[in-house]
Amino acid sequence: MIDKRIKTVAASVADIPNGATIMVGGFGEAGSPTELIHALIDQGAKDLTVINNNTGNGEVGLAALIGAGQVRKMICSYPRSSHSKVFPELYRAGKIELEIVPQGTLAERIRAGGAGIPAFYTATTVGTPLAKGKEARLIKGRDYVLEYGLTADYALIKCEKADAKGNLIYNKTARNFNPIMCTAATVTIVQTREIVEVGALDPEHIVTPNIYVDRVVEVAQPVIESQLIAKGVQYP
Amino acid sequence: MIDKRIKTVAASVADIPNGATIMVGGFGEAGSPTELIHALIDQGAKDLTVINNNTGNGEVGLAALIGAGQVRKMICSYPRSSHSKVFPELYRAGKIELEIVPQGTLAERIRAGGAGIPAFYTATTVGTPLAKGKEARLIKGRDYVLEYGLTADYALIKCEKADAKGNLIYNKTARNFNPIMCTAATVTIVQTREIVEVGALDPEHIVTPNIYVDRVVEVAQPVIESQLIAKGVQYP
Amino acid sequence: MSMKGWSREQMAEQVALDIPDGSYVNLGIGIPELVTKFVPEGREFIYHTENGLLGMGPAPTPGQEDPELINAGKKAVTAEPGASYFHHGDSFTMIRGGHIDVCVLGTMQISQHGDLANWSTGAPDAIPAVGGAMDLVAGVKTIFVISQHTTKTGISKLVSTCSYPLTGKAVVSRIYTDLAIIDIKAEGFRLRELAPGISFDEVCAKTDAPLLPPLLLPPIANEKRE
Amino acid sequence: MSMKGWSREQMAEQVALDIPDGSYVNLGIGIPELVTKFVPEGREFIYHTENGLLGMGPAPTPGQEDPELINAGKKAVTAEPGASYFHHGDSFTMIRGGHIDVCVLGTMQISQHGDLANWSTGAPDAIPAVGGAMDLVAGVKTIFVISQHTTKTGISKLVSTCSYPLTGKAVVSRIYTDLAIIDIKAEGFRLRELAPGISFDEVCAKTDAPLLPPLLLPPIANEKRE
Numbered sequence: 001m002i003d004k005r006i007k008t009v010a011a012s013v014a015d016i017p018n019g020a021t022i023m024v025g026g027f028g029e030a031g032s033p034t035e036l037i038h039a040l041i042d043q044g045a046k047d048l049t050v051i052n053n054n055t056g057n058g059e060v061g062l063a064a065l066i067g068a069g070q071v072r073k074m075i076c077s078y079p080r081s082s083h084s085k086v087f088p089e090l091y092r093a094g095k096i097e098l099e100i101v102p103q104g105t106l107a108e109r110i111r112a113g114g115a116g117i118p119a120f121y122t123a124t125t126v127g128t129p130l131a132k133g134k135e136a137r138l139i140k141g142r143d144y145v146l147e148y149g150l151t152a153d154y155a156l157i158k159c160e161k162a163d164a165k166g167n168l169i170y171n172k173t174a175r176n177f178n179p180i181m182c183t184a185a186t187v188t189i190v191q192t193r194e195i196v197e198v199g200a201l202d203p204e205h206i207v208t209p210n211i212y213v214d215r216v217v218e219v220a221q222p223v224i225e226s227q228l229i230a231k232g233v234q235y236p
Numbered sequence: 237m238i239d240k241r242i243k244t245v246a247a248s249v250a251d252i253p254n255g256a257t258i259m260v261g262g263f264g265e266a267g268s269p270t271e272l273i274h275a276l277i278d279q280g281a282k283d284l285t286v287i288n289n290n291t292g293n294g295e296v297g298l299a300a301l302i303g304a305g306q307v308r309k310m311i312c313s314y315p316r317s318s319h320s321k322v323f324p325e326l327y328r329a330g331k332i333e334l335e336i337v338p339q340g341t342l343a344e345r346i347r348a349g350g351a352g353i354p355a356f357y358t359a360t361t362v363g364t365p366l367a368k369g370k371e372a373r374l375i376k377g378r379d380y381v382l383e384y385g386l387t388a389d390y391a392l393i394k395c396e397k398a399d400a401k402g403n404l405i406y407n408k409t410a411r412n413f414n415p416i417m418c419t420a421a422t423v424t425i426v427q428t429r430e431i432v433e434v435g436a437l438d439p440e441h442i443v444t445p446n447i448y449v450d451r452v453v454e455v456a457q458p459v460i461e462s463q464l465i466a467k468g469v470q471y472p
Numbered sequence: 473m474s475m476k477g478w479s480r481e482q483m484a485e486q487v488a489l490d491i492p493d494g495s496y497v498n499l500g501i502g503i504p505e506l507v508t509k510f511v512p513e514g515r516e517f518i519y520h521t522e523n524g525l526l527g528m529g530p531a532p533t534p535g536q537e538d539p540e541l542i543n544a545g546k547k548a549v550t551a552e553p554g555a556s557y558f559h560h561g562d563s564f565t566m567i568r569g570g571h572i573d574v575c576v577l578g579t580m581q582i583s584q585h586g587d588l589a590n591w592s593t594g595a596p597d598a599i600p601a602v603g604g605a606m607d608l609v610a611g612v613k614t615i616f617v618i619s620q621h622t623t624k625t626g627i628s629k630l631v632s633t634c635s636y637p638l639t640g641k642a643v644v645s646r647i648y649t650d651l652a653i654i655d656i657k658a659e660g661f662r663l664r665e666l667a668p669g670i671s672f673d674e675v676c677a678k679t680d681a682p683l684l685p686p687l688l689l690p691p692i693a694n695e696k697r698e
Numbered sequence: 699m700s701m702k703g704w705s706r707e708q709m710a711e712q713v714a715l716d717i718p719d720g721s722y723v724n725l726g727i728g729i730p731e732l733v734t735k736f737v738p739e740g741r742e743f744i745y746h747t748e749n750g751l752l753g754m755g756p757a758p759t760p761g762q763e764d765p766e767l768i769n770a771g772k773k774a775v776t777a778e779p780g781a782s783y784f785h786h787g788d789s790f791t792m793i794r795g796g797h798i799d800v801c802v803l804g805t806m807q808i809s810q811h812g813d814l815a816n817w818s819t820g821a822p823d824a825i826p827a828v829g830g831a832m833d834l835v836a837g838v839k840t841i842f843v844i845s846q847h848t849t850k851t852g853i854s855k856l857v858s859t860c861s862y863p864l865t866g867k868a869v870v871s872r873i874y875t876d877l878a879i880i881d882i883k884a885e886g887f888r889l890r891e892l893a894p895g896i897s898f899d900e901v902c903a904k905t906d907a908p909l910l911p912p913l914l915l916p917p918i919a920n921e922k923r924e
Contacts, residue, residue, distance in 0.1 A: 001516045002494045027749045027786070028772040029765055053786075078829040088825055100826045103748060104790030104833030108353070111787035116568030116611055117344070118375040120356035122794065123836040127813075127867025129820075130832065139354040139384075148375075165518075165554040169440070172783055173749050174766035179785040183565060199553030204405065205441050206556035207785070209526045210518070211496050211571050224765050237742045238720045263523045263560070264546035265539055289560075314603040324599055336600045339522060340564030340607030347561035352794030352837050358568065359610040363587075363641030365594075366606065401744075401780040408557055409524050410540035415559040419791060435779030442782035443559070445752045446744070447722050447797050460539050 004166045004216045005195060009039035012189050012217045016045045016154055023110065023155040023181040024052040024062055029225035031174035033158040033191050034061040036217075038235055040156070041065055047072045051110070051152060053103060053177060055079040055087035058229035064236070066090065073097035075150070077106050083229050100130065105147055107180060112149035114183025114212075119148045155185030158222065159208070162192035163199075166213030167206045175207065182212040191219040240402045240452045241431060245275035248425050248453045252281045252390055259346065259391040259417040260288040260298055265461035267410035269394040269427050270297040272453075274471055276392070277301055283308045287346070287388060289339060289413060291315040291323035294465035300472070302326065309333035311386070313342050319465050338366065341383055343416060348385035350419025350448075355384045391421030394458065395444070398428035399435075402449030403442045411443065418448040427455040476669035477650045483618050485510040486665075487576055487648050490616070495573040496520055496566075498608060501545040503618050504576040518552075520572055522604040524563045527555025544604060567604070568611040575612035577605065579619045579647075581634040584660040584681040586644040588617065589636035602639075609640030621649035621678050628680035630654070630661060651675050660684060702895035703876045709844050711736040712874050712891075713802055716842070721799040722746055722792075724834060727771040729844050730802040744778075746798055748830040750789045753781025770830060793830070794837040801838035803831065805845045805873075807860045810886040810907040812870040814843065815862035828865075835866030847875035847904050854906035856880070856887060877901050886910060 006012040013036060016022070022040075026032030041064055048071050055074055056063025065071060067086040079087050079098060090096040101109065105124050112120055121144035125131040134145040157178045160171040168190060170178060182188045195218045228235075242248040249272060252258070258276075262268030277300055284307050291310055292299025301307060303322040315323050315334060326332040337345065341360050348356055357380035361367040370381040393414045396407040404426060406414060418424045431454045464471075478486065484506035491497060491507075493515040499505050508530065511517055519528040521543040528543060529550035537548035551557075566572055581589040588609055591602045609615055622628050630647065646664070647654045652675045653665040662684040663672065676683045704712065710732035717723060717733075719741040725731050734756060737743055745754040747769040754769060755776035763774035777783075792798055807815040814835055817828045835841055848854050856873065872890070873880045878901045879891040888910040889898065902909045 001514075002518070028768060030749070030768050030772075031766070078827045079825055080827040091825055092823065098826070100828060102828050102832040103786070103830035104794055104837070107786035107790045108351070108794070111565075112356070114569050115344070115565035116570060117356050117358060118378070118380055119373075120348070120353050122353060124794065124833045126836065128832060128864045130828065137355075142354070144354055163554060167554055167556060170783075172440075172764065172767040172777070173747075173751050173769075175783055175785050176749050177786045180787045183569060183571070201554075201556075203527070203551055203555045203557050204408075205438075209556040209558060209566075210554060211520070211526055211566055226765060237740075238744070264542060266523070266542050266546075267540070314601045315599055316601040327599055328597065334600070336602060338602050338606040339560070339604035340568055340611070343560035343564050344568070347791075350795050351791035352796055360568065360607045362610065364606060364638045366602065399780060403780055403782060406557075408538065408541040408551070409521075409543075411557055411559050412523050413560045416561045419795060419797070437780075437782075439753070439777055439781045439783050445782040445784060445792075446780060447746070447752055447792055462539060 003164045004213060005164050006215045006217045009035050009191065009217050009219065010042065012036065012215045013039045013043055016040060016043065018045050019047045020045060020153040021049040022051070023152040023185055024050055025155065025157045025176070025178035025181050027053050027173070027176040029057060031158050031170065031176050031178050032061055032225060033156040034223050034225055035219045036156040036189060036191050037061050037065050041068050041070070041236060046070050049073045049075065051075040051150060053077050053106065055081060056084055057081055057225050058083045059086065059234040060228045061225050063087070066096065071096060073099065075099040075101060077101055077103040102130065107177065109147055109150040110177065110184045111180045113151040114180060117149050119146055121145065122147055150184060152185040153187065155181040155188045157182055157188060157190040159190055159192045161194045161196050161201065162190055162216045163196050163201055164216065165198050166210035166216055167201050168192070168208035168213060169201060169205060170207055179208050182208045187214045188212055189215045191217050191222065193220060193222065194218065239400045240449060241400050242451045242453045245271050245427065245453050245455065246278065248272065248451045249275045249279055252276060252279065254281050255283045256281060256389040257285040258287070259388040259421055260286055261391065261393045261412065261414035261417050263289050263409070263412040265293060267394050267406065267412050267414050268297055268461060269392040270459050270461055271455045272392040272425060272427050273297050273301050277304050277306065277472055282306050285309045285311065287311040287386060289313050289342065291317060292320055293317055293461050294319045295322065295470040296464045297461050299323070302332065307332060309335065311335040311337060313337055313339040336366065343413065345383055345386040346413065346420045347416045349387040350416060353385050355382055357381065358383055386420060388421040389423065391417040391424045393418055393424060393426040395426055395428045397430045397432050397437065398426055398452045399432050399437055400452065401434050402446035402452055403437050404444035404449060405437060405441060406443055415444050418444045423450045424448055425451045427453050427458065429456060429458065430454065478667040481506055481509070483648045483650060486653060487616055487618055488512060491517060491574050496571065498572050498575045498612060500577040502578045504578060507576055520566060522563055522567065524558050524560060525551060525555060527552045564607055567607050570611055570613055572612040574614045574616060575608045576616045576618055577608065579617045579629060581629055581631055581636050582617055582644055582647055583631055583634045586642045586656040587634050588639045588644050589634040591639050592637045594637045605639050609643040615644045616646050616648065617644050618648045621651045628678055630679045630681055632681040651678065654683070662686065704893040707732055707735070709874045709876060712879060713842055713844055714738060717743060717800050722797065724798050724801045724838060726803040728804045730804060733802055746792060748789055748793065750784050750786060751777060751781060753778045790833055793833050796837055796839055798838045800840045800842060801834045802842045802844055803834065805843045805855060807855055807857050807862050808843055808870055808873055809857055809860045812868045812882040813860050814865045814870050815860040817865050818863045820863045831865045835869040841870045842872050842874065843870050844874045847877045854904055856905045856907055858907040877904065888912065
């Protein structure tokens with residue numbers, strides 16, 4: 001019978017190979033699967049392509065993964081951060097690639113990847129340097145550019161409650177990119193504050209249906225990145 | 237201050253002009269805004285283009301609107317019905333146009349229309365007669381066709397609970413096309429079983445945020461189409 | 473009386489045997505719906521219905537029907553523990569995005585290349601009605617077809633080239649009929665299993681396209697040949 | 699001391715006066731955030747933040763911050779009654795789909811054609827970081843810009859042609875600076891209102907593009923001319 005629970009964060013990310021493309025949920029620290037990222041640092045996979053809106057905070061979570069030299073390329077909308085020098089230093093040193101994508105286009109490309117839409121048109125970036133190299137098209141009198149769906153090998157996701165079948169609900173603005181990333185990855189790995197009985201989540205309130213989820217691991221008291229940063233924590 | 241409540245179904249549809257394009261929620265009878273449709277029959281607007289998955293049941297609701305000769309064109313995936321002869325007779329008589337769209341493409345075109353995506357590629361219909369006349373494109377080794385976003389002047393929607401600001405929740409599979417149609421119409425008109433206090437709907441559970449809703453009218457005990465059909469009711 | 477061929481129920485049972493534990497499954501209207509009755513011991517399938525429900529359960533007991541809890545065939549259903557509701561856009565994200573593992577459909581014709589024709593006879597006065605079939609065959613990972621081998625008048629549904637308008641091109645993996653289970657391979661129709669009391673020659677005779685015999689090499693021999 | 703020009707708060711107040719009751723509003727980081735303090739009596743604005751909240755309220759009282767309830771600037775906020783949470787895909791459906799009525803943004807440069815440049819100086823060592831700005835200017839119905847008229851070193855932010863990389867082309871409707879409110883019209887920058895103590899000539903001198911005087915014809919005269 002279907003039971004997607006995994007005992008440890010280490011076991012949940014054990015098979016991620018070098019060169020994998022990984023979507024990482026979260027917007028800033030909200031909804032960031034920090035324990036899963038730390039487990040990936042411990043695991044050591046290299047040459048990764050990471051998709052996240054930002055590039056992490058301080059020297060924990062995604063910033064620490066980048067700092068550990070495990071990331072070959074970042075796809076994000078906003079690589080600046082007030083608490084992190086990790087990405088800028090590597091970027092200026094030519095040690096990490098950057099694909100800059102407007103936030104809404106990033107979200108839609110992920111959503112499209114999950115929805116079997118290989119490409120779509122959008123007005124975002126028209127007339128700007130970010131439209132360079134993109135196919136343009138006039139539709140009903142307005143200019144658009146062509147954008148392609150994004151998929152990933154893995155998604156690292158944080159949620160509030162999950163059941164053993166993999167249904168998920170989120171907390172407030174920690175929802176952000178997590179639900180769409182669940183749909184766009186071959187293997188979706190979820191850390192949740194609580195695992196509840198199957199049937200305990202109201203079918204009307206489930207945000208991520210279990211079809212999108214492969215592994216669920218309970219992290220009852222996740223770290224809060226801003227608190228770690230305030231304490232000057234560096235991972236590992 | 238924002239208050240989108242309207243007292244009567246008649247008032248809520250009063251301004252729909254001849255020639256309007258109207259999205260009508262529901263899949264079969266589930267989620268069908270029958271009272272709003274009946275109000276539109278009473279109102280008498282003609283030459284309408286209607287977007288719905290089907291063509292109505294029996295001689296009530298959408299089937300009655302079609303039967304009243306108010307619909308110039310249907311856009312739907314499945315115009316057959318076991319309880320309705322209205323559409324087939326008009327269609328065979330050349331008195332109504334039909335644009336047949338696969339159900340998933342119909343949903344995605346509506347979603348795209350609401351999301352500011354003018355066009356997208358999909359594999360659905362490739363190699364079939366419904367791909368005829370569509371622009372084809374090979375993307376990463378697979379064939380796709382180009383589909384365009386759909387928008388409407390009005391959407392007629394049924395939901396379970398609404399607040400005065402226009403936040404909506406639905407009941408079970410009566411959700412279906414309703415939430416995406418709310419996003420794709422210039423004016424979204426909603427009939428709800430109950431109007432609740434603003435703040436009574438949990439922000440985590442709201443399916444249609446109020447930004448998509450223009451008018452809310454309470455219909456506490458909506459008719460059930462299958463019961464009307466069993467009784468042989470014809471509207472009006 | 474000795475058994476000859478498979479009944480509708482037995483065809484559905486054969487399909488169920490080939491669906492792995494934990495699969496997400498979408499069942500077409502008609503014979504495919506019978507699959508739910510034959511889920512093998514120890515396996516769990518999660519059923520998806522296009523109109524916005526994952527975790528669909530069986531029909532409710534009479535009198536318990538809810539007109540707002542229906543399946544894609546517009547019949548009353550139930551929701552299993554762990555079910556979820558969602559809108560049509562999200563529902564077809566599951567289908568078109570390749571998240572559904574298996575779809576079981578009926579058919580009017582199926583070609584040796586896996587082309588499926590199950591939505592229209594193409595007759596001049598037919599009102600076209602496609603529903604979600606084209607989305608399902610384009611998006612679901614594995615398409616199984618379950619169908620009588622021939623029409624009521626004895627015309628083969630398995631053909632070299634479909635004469636009816638297609639639902640999808642090269643989309644079907646396997647066909648389960650009352651006479652046999654047949655794989656669609658690059659080389660065409662390949663017999664996988666005969667129904668009880670049915671001969672290879674009989675299936676060939678009722679199939680309007682070449683039918684290849686089963687590959688009988690045991691797996692070990694196959695391995696050695698690599 | 700006589701007042702000369704508008705303060706940041708007064709600029710924000712001028713913007714708030716021009717937003718109709720019931721508007722859905724997205725506010726950029728910085729001066730635009732001050733708009734919430736000046737909502738005119740009897741009007742209600744509903745605030746959207748890109749990271750998945752409609753009905754955003756003010757910052758919480760110190761100590762009540764929730765790290766999972768933040769705005770697009772990653773600062774702690776609250777949710778008003780009637781608020782809703784949703785994911786990033788749905789959030790940008792609101793933006794790109796033209797559902798947000800007004801967006802108020804800061805800027806680095808703005809051209810007489812309404813081109814906006816507010817995301818990058820284009821310096822060779824700059825790390826590009828665009829966030830949601832390009833989506834907002836492409837999708838929101840009305841874009842208001844609120845900004846000091848010149849840089850700290852006195853260089854006009856209002857220009858004939860932007861030298862910095864664009865955020866969007868021909869997207870801005872109106873600019874609110876410390877010196878004036880200026881409409882973007884087909885014919886270019888058109889003065890709408892001067893800040894107290896500021897002369898037309900002074901605004902012209904600090905604007906690096908032609909500035910047209912306000913259209914002074916009363917509405918009635920306009921009607922007569924039609």
